[in-house]
Amino acid sequence: xxxxxxxxxxxxxxxxxxxxxxxxxxxxxxxxxxxxxxxxxxxxxxxxxxxxxxxxxxxxxxxxx
Numbered sequence: 001x002x003x004x005x006x007x008x009x010x011x012x013x014x015x016x017x018x019x020x021x022x023x024x025x026x027x028x029x030x031x032x033x034x035x036x037x038x039x040x041x042x043x044x045x046x047x048x049x050x051x052x053x054x055x056x057x058x059x060x061x062x063x064x065x
Contacts, residue, residue, distance in 0.1 A: 002030045005041040022046060032037055050060070 005024045010017035023042040027034045039059055044053040 002027050002039050004030070004035070006038065008042075008046070 003024065006022045007019055007043050008022045009019040023038065023045060025038055025041070028037070040051075043056070
C-alpha cells in the first residue's frame, strides 16, 4: 500500500498563497482509479454542497509505475 496526500493552495495577487494538507489516505493500490476517488473525496471535503470544478486549476500527481 501507499499513502497519498492532497495538498492545496491559494493564489494571491500580492503575496505568496497559503498551502494546506486537505486529505491523506492509505491506498491499497495506486492507479488512476484510486487517484480519481481520492480527488473526488478531497473535493467533497472542500465543497460539501457540490464540487466547484471551475475553481480547480490544477491537480498534479507524481504517480509512476
